[in-house]
Amino acid sequence: MEARFHIGDPDGMVIRTDERWIQLKAETAGRWTALGVSASLTASGGAHALELEAPNEAVRLIKLRYTFKPDGHSLILGDHWERGYGDLEWRGIVPERVLPWYFLRHDGRRTEGFGVKTGPNAFCHWQIDADGVTFTADVMNGSEGVRLGSRKLPVAELLHDAGVEGDSAFAAAQRFCRLMCENPIMPKQPVxxxxxxxxxxxxxxxxxxxxxxxxxxxxxxxxxxxxxxxxxxxxxxxxxxxxxxxxxxxxxxxxxxxxxxxxxxxxxxxxxxxxxxxxxxxxxxxxxxxxxxxxxxxxxxxxxxxxxxxxxxxxxxxxxxxxxxxxxxxxxxxxxxxxxxxxxxxxxxxxxxxxxxxxxxxxxxxxxxxxxxxxxxxxxxxxxxxxxxxxxxxxxxxxxxxxxxxxxxxxxxxxxxxxxxxxxxxxxxxxxxxxxxxxxxxxxxxxxxxxxxxxxxxxxxxxxxxxxxxxxxxxxxxxxxxxxxxxxxxxxxxxxxxxxxxxxxxxxxxxxxxxxxxxxxxxxxxxxxxxxxxxx
Missing domain, CATH: 3.20.20.70 (Aldolase class I)
Incomplete structure (x- = not known):
């Protein structure tokens, strides 16, 4: 990707409540607000922590948009929400393809990753198109928006890894998974x-x-x-x-x-x-x-x-x-x-x-x-x-x-x-x-x-x-x-x-x-x- 891309600097942010879409506006560095709803995106240990405040609204979705032109020929690998169903694969850019939790982009030289750390408080997915990337955090409570009241919700910690030239796609995927999960648990012995x-x-x-x-x-x-x-x-x-x-x-x-x-x-x-x-x-x-x-x-x-x-x-x-x-x-x-x-x-x-x-x-x-x-x-x-x-x-x-x-x-x-x-x-x-x-x-x-x-x-x-x-x-x-x-x-x-x-x-x-x-x-x-x- 172009060097100007930065996970903490989206080009736009919108929120979907039970009633309407709300376009948030940048208030200060790392903070967006509108109509009593606010979100922040701040650096935190190599990631950027997304937080939501909505005392009077039932919120369903938060969307962040990053606009840029992906360099070179792209092969994209996403994850699944839960299990795989025989359909996991490296593919070209498919704008409507939903990429749960994280995705990897390989251009023949390096493999970069976009994702959230494990254990988020939202169902997070990504989509990539010819003009950039969209990140969506689903904060619904079942079929309706979550009612936070006075509580501030830590939504997710967003990550971007630019990749290392010369690394195999597999090695890059392992490295990015380690970034997303800081404390994996393994069985006591091989199973x-x-x-x-x-x-x-x-x-x-x-x-x-x-x-x-x-x-x-x-x-x-x-x-x-x-x-x-x-x-x-x-x-x-x-x-x-x-x-x-x-x-x-x-x-x-x-x-x-x-x-x-x-x-x-x-x-x-x-x-x-x-x-x-x-x-x-x-x-x-x-x-x-x-x-x-x-x-x-x-x-x-x-x-x-x-x-x-x-x-x-x-x-x-x-x-x-x-x-x-x-x-x-x-x-x-x-x-x-x-x-x-x-x-x-x-x-x-x-x-x-x-x-x-x-x-x-x-x-x-x-x-x-x-x-x-x-x-x-x-x-x-x-x-x-x-x-x-x-x-x-x-x-x-x-x-x-x-x-x-x-x-x-x-x-x-x-x-x-x-x-x-x-x-x-x-x-x-x-x-x-x-x-x-x-x-x-x-x-x-x-x-x-x-x-x-x-x-x-x-x-x-x-x-x-x-x-x-x-x-x-x-x-x-x-x-x-x-x-x-x-x-x-x-x-x-x-x-x-x-x-x-x-x-x-x-x-x-x-x-x-x-x-x-x-x-x-x-x-x-x-x-x-x-x-x-x-x-x-």
């Missing part, structure tokens, strides 16, 4: 093991989990870092058929004694993990706790202190059973009513505001995430379907992409490989980056799944295998043993080498070795699997 979702799909039992645990334990010889075994959906009282229902978080007829099960899993030699959906419940709860009726129960309103205390108590109960990992799911969908790929510039899709109108949706989300983190005790946490920039610095592991599959290879290729590549620079800089499981079933060709296993094992990121022990062949068992031996050790962060021009990178730097994968290899084994629709 690997089993998860029963991609073959059980919510239909399991204590006996099956114990069999899974014995199998996973038998595949690892590492005495210092034992494998995880995660009990996914299906153990809770109201469950079955993979419906991903919520609480109450007690066992059912197939899981009669969760504390004993956790203890037995530890005796077998695995670290027990457990899945939950904290905002959905079928329990009888006070009416003021409920935000709206959801499928399979009631969705709770986390703006209420009593709701947070209820969630805290549930997580503390699970932690008290002795779990080593908590996987919590669906918070972004339950909070805003849509998946990340449909959010674009309007994150919220629900009509219901929160009961507490004085805080932004982002602030309410952060309070929920802090509650879960505090209540989890010593257990590592996986955030799944959680907002990335609000999770970094709170959760040690983040599910960074939508589900892979134990039924359809194309979904694993499309979701998994893209996610692994295009959020790889967040590994170790935001959290431990989990691109999701290997679903080892008869429905997915082993020749392709084996490649997915290899790239995960060598990437330094979490490796979870979802496998029915009864169908695993000796060849597959040997491959998993080798993968577990590798994944149990700290490894260098993998680098996708052809990501600038390939949305499904095939060339990778794994543990210092360049490795090539054939994600769409057509061979005799695949031809036998044509009825599974992998080619679609």
């Amino acid at each position: 690997y093991g089993g998860n029963n979702w991609y073959y059980a799909y919510g239909n399991s039992s204590t006996e099956e989990i114990l069999a899974d645990s014995r199998f996973m334990s038998s595949l690892s010889s590492n005495a210092e870092n034992r494998p995880y075994m995660v009990i996914d959906d299906g153990w809770q009282l109201v469950s079955g058929g993979g419906a991903c229902n919520g609480g109450p978080w007690v066992g059912n007829a197939k899981f009669p004694d969760m504390e004993r099960l956790i203890g037995d899993m530890k005796e077998i030699g695995v670290k027990p993990g457990i899945w939950s959906r904290p905002l959905l419940t079928a329990e009888e709860v006070p009416a003021e706790w409920v935000r709206y009726a959801g499928s399979g129960g009631q969705v709770l309103d986390p703006s209420q202190p009593d709701v947070l205390q209820h969630i805290r108590a549930s997580v503390e109960t699970m932690a008290g059973w002795g779990i080593d990992l908590l996987k919590h799911d669906f918070t972004s969908f339950d909070l805003i009513g849509q998946w990340g790929f449909t959010m674009k510039s309007r994150p919220n899709a629900l009509q219901q505001p929160f009961r507490d109108r004085s805080r932004t949706t982002a602030e309410i989300t952060l309070a929920l995430y802090r509650t879960i983190a505090e209540a989890s005790g010593h257990a590592d946490i996986i955030g799944c379907n959680t907002f990335s920039h609000l999770s970094a610095g709170l959760f040690g592991i983040q599910r960074t992409g939508d589900d892979t599959s134990g039924k359809w290879w194309e979904r694993t290729r499309y979701m998994g490989v893209n996610t692994l590549a295009f959020r790889m620079h967040q590994h170790g800089t935001f959290y431990s980056h989990d691109a999701d499981c290997l679903g080892l079933t008869k429905d997915v060709p082993w020749s392709l799944n084996e490649q997915w296993l290899r790239v995960l094992a060598g990437s330094g990121t979490p490796l979870f295998v979802s496998a029915d022990p009864s169908i695993v062949t000796k060849e597959q068992e040997r491959a998993i043993r080798q993968a577990f031996e590798l994944a149990a050790q700290p490894l260098p962060v993998a680098e996708p080498l052809d990501w600038l021009h390939n949305t499904c990178p095939s060339r990778w730097l794994l543990n210092g070795q360049e490795t090539t994968f054939a994600w769409n290899d057509v061979n005799a084994e695949l031809l036998e699997e044509k009825d599974n629709g992998w080619w679609l």
